[in-house]
Amino acid sequence: MTSCSIAGDLNDPAPDVFWFTDGSGPSTSANASISAVAAKSGAVLDLPANASVTHAFLYWSARKKPSPPTGNATLAHFPDAPITAQAVSILTTNNSIYHAVADVTDYVTTQGSGTYVVGDIDAAELNNNQPATDGYAGWWMVVLYTAPDALDRRLALFDGFDALTDGAETKVNISNLTINEDLSPTRPATLGVVAYDGDVSITGDQVFVGATPLKDLDGTGDPLNFFNGTRASSGAPLSVAGDL
Incomplete structure (x- = not known):
């Protein structure tokens, strides 16, 4: 939903403009000229x-x-009119950033595949009036489904909001993350991580599973x-036609 180096302070790694689609x-x-309230991305x-959400x-x-x-x-399945997604949980930090989640199962079940556009996110402006150099706004959606030809899998979604700061270690303890031994030879375990405001120019950030460091995205x-x-997916860049 945001992009860098067009307006505002070009010498910091934070985004400077919003996208609209x-x-x-x-x-x-x-x-x-695109304000926070007008910004939308898809x-x-x-x-x-034959999948069922x-x-x-x-x-x-x-x-x-x-x-x-x-x-x-707001969430819209193009070209339909948007609906209001009401957060069922909002997590905040002490530096004025927040993370929200809404249950949109009924809407996605009805609409199915296609382009989804999200907008009206409550965010600080990214022009010269932004309150700090780490202003940002973004979204993602997780969809779980069943399908007749899909392989058996055990899926788990862990929801949290932890800040990473210079020189400090953040531990996230995940319990009940088990793998069926009968399936493990043919169904290797995979882990997906979603993080906000990552900066390529700021290094030193690491993620470990136990004592094993994961390679960059x-x-x-x-x-x-x-x-x-x-x-990225499985260590390779990921780009989908139609995404913005």
């Missing part, structure tokens, strides 16, 4: 044939305005820059 493609733009959901959760996060976040965002193998502002 209505989901159609030709209307997409990013410039300093992502494509591609479900397998069981759960869908919309997450969003931002540096908030001086007032508390509203707890609302862009596939270069650098374990000292895990949160580097990229999106």
Whole structure:
């Protein structure tokens, strides 16, 4: 939902402008005239044939305005009219950033595959009036489904909001993360991590599972820059046509 180095302070790694899209493609733009309330970005959901959605959760996060976040965002399946996604949980930190989640299972079950556009996220402006150099806004959605031809899997979603600071260690303890031994040879365990405001120019951030460091998200193998502002799957960059 944000981009760097067009307006504001170009010497810091924080984003400087918002994106706008209505989901159609030709209307997409990013410039300093787009306000936080007008910003929108989209992502494509591609479900397998005959899949049935069981759960869908919309997450969003931002540096908030001086007032508390509203707890609302809008979600639209292009080209349909948007709905209001009401947060069922909002987590905040002491440096004016927040993380919210809404249950959108009914909406995604009805709409199915296609482009989803999210907007109206309560965020600080990214122009010269932004309150700090780490302003940002972004969202993601997790969709769980069943499908006739899908392999058996055990899925678990762990929800939290922990800040990483220079020189400090943050531990996240996850319990009941078990793997069926009968399936492990053919169903290797995978871990996905979503983090906000990652900066490629700031290094030293690491993620460990036990004592094992994970390599960075862009596939270069650098374990000292895990949160580097990229999106990847299994250590390789990930880009989906239609995403913004």
